[in-house]
Amino acid sequence: EKGFNYYYKTLEPAFTCKTLCADGLLVLSKYPILAGDSAVFESSVSIDRLIAKGAIWALIELPNKSRLHLFNTHLLATFNYLTADEYTLCKIKAITQVVQLRQFITRKLTKHFAPGDLAILCGDLNVNALNDDFSIDKVLNHVDIDAGLAAALRAETNELKFYERLLTFDNGMFSLTHAFFRDHAYYPVTMGNYTVNEKGIKVPMECVITAEDEQLDYTSLDHMYELHVRDSDNCNKLKIVRGSSKVEEFFVKGQPFTQLSDHYGLSTELEYSS
Numbered sequence: 001e002k003g004f005n006y007y008y009k010t011l012e013p014a015f016t017c018k019t020l021c022a023d024g025l026l027v028l029s030k031y032p033i034l035a036g037d038s039a040v041f042e043s044s045v046s047i048d049r050l051i052a053k054g055a056i057w058a059l060i061e062l063p064n065k066s067r068l069h070l071f072n073t074h075l076l077a078t079f080n081y082l083t084a085d086e087y088t089l090c091k092i093k094a095i096t097q098v099v100q101l102r103q104f105i106t107r108k109l110t111k112h113f114a115p116g117d118l119a120i121l122c123g124d125l126n127v128n129a130l131n132d133d134f135s136i137d138k139v140l141n142h143v144d145i146d147a148g149l150a151a152a153l154r155a156e157t158n159e160l161k162f163y164e165r166l167l168t169f170d171n172g173m174f175s176l177t178h179a180f181f182r183d184h185a186y187y188p189v190t191m192g193n194y195t196v197n198e199k200g201i202k203v204p205m206e207c208v209i210t211a212e213d214e215q216l217d218y219t220s221l222d223h224m225y226e227l228h229v230r231d232s233d234n235c236n237k238l239k240i241v242r243g244s245s246k247v248e249e250f251f252v253k254g255q256p257f258t259q260l261s262d263h264y265g266l267s268t269e270l271e272y273s274s
Contacts (some may be wrong), residue, residue, distance in 0.1 A: 004028040008036035008058040019052040023074045025123070027058040034067070035059040035112070039104040041076075041097040045089050048076050055101050055123075057108045066238040066272045069112065069119040069227075071105055077126045080213045091139045094126075098166045099145075106173045109229055118238040118270070119174070119227035124263060129160035129187035129220040136162060146170070160187070160223070174227045179268050180245040188247045190264040192217025208257035224266045237273055244269035 006029040010022040027033070040054040055073035062068065076094045078087055109119060134157055140150050149169045156162040160178075168175055181187055193205040194216050204215035226240055245268040250260040 003030045006031065006033045006060075008033050008056060010038050010052075010054065010056055013040070013052040018049075020050045021052070023051055023053045025054070025056045025072045025074060027056065027060075027070055027072060029058070029060050031063070032061050033058050034061050037108065039100065041100050044076055044097075045093050046077075046079065046082065046086060053097070055104050057104070059112060062238060062270075062272050064237065064272050064274055067114065067117045068238060068270070069109065069117060071108075071119070071121040071123075071227075073101055073121070073123040073125070075101075075124070075126045079211075080217075088139055091136065092142050094163075095139065095143050095145075095166060098163050102167050102171065105227070106171070109173055109227070113229050113232070115232055115235045116237040117229070117232070118236055118240070119229055120179075120224065120240075121176070121227055122222075122224040122266065124221055125160075125163070125223050126221050127160050127163050127223070129158070129181075129223070130189070130218070131159040132157055134159040134162055160220075172230070174229045177226045177228065179224045179226055179240055180247075180266060183243050183245045187220040188264070188266075189218055189220055190222040190247065190266070191219050191262060193264070194218065206257065206259045206262060209259065210262040214262070222263055222266055224268060239271055239273075241269040241271050 007027060009026040012022050013019045036056065036058045038054060038056040040052045044053055053074055053076060055071060058070045060068040060070060075097050076090055078090045113119065137154060140153060152165055152169060153162055156165055164176055192214050194202045195205065197203050202216050207215050224245065245266065248265040248267050250265060251258060252260060
């Protein structure tokens with residue numbers, strides 16, 4: 001009814017696999033989706049081992065024949081009830097998933113990216129950009145990675161920048177720009193937001209859908225990146241509109257809940273030229 005006549009979604013896992021459901025990734029489009037593909041990450045732990053988490057790619061053709069490569073992903077989550085050892089194991093597996101995500105993006109761009117195209121990566125990365133006390137030393141001791149990369153990662157204390165380095169280290173295919181941070185010079189809270197009342201008490205913005213122990217987490221877990229693909233920026237017919245990135249809170253009225261999700265979303269505008 002709204003004109004989104006094209007879609008691409010994650011395929012449901014095979015009956016013989018060890019997961020119960022797909023990761024729920026979905027792209028809706030008013031413009032034709034020329035091709036699509038998905039990848040399932042090999043490693044998961046905790047409750048997430050029951051979900052076939054991964055990434056999808058959709059190639060969308062806009063009216064002037066410009067093309068958008070849209071990558072969407074949902075990475076491994078951590079939870080407040082995990083023990084220290086369980087948390088460490090989750091971060092080990094998250095490193096593996098980010099490497100698999102980089103490989104998936106590289107395969108798709110190598111085969112399908114053409115001059116003038118635009119590529120975007122977005123999704124619930126479950127990586128907190130507001131965490132500036134991210135220690136990963138003992139995790140790296142359990143991961144088989146390049147010594148130079150390990151040294152670069154050990155020098156990073158911000159959780160999001162840690163995984164950005166992992167995505168781009170020695171990567172000849174693409175680099176990253178965080179769309180929201182470029183526009184506003186800060187990272188937005190997208191989960192566990194709250195207000196403070198006149199007594200100085202934190203009051204959660206949403207307390208029906210959000211787990212009780214996560215209602216005051218105040219984290220920035222959802223992100224959107226422009227992917228700069230090998231000297232293509234100067235010839236892009238399709239561009240992100242600078243200053244257009246914003247948070248979508250999904251507030252609703254007349255319901256027992258105040259938001260459609262326990263996470264906020266992000267949006268941005270695109271412009272194309274001939």
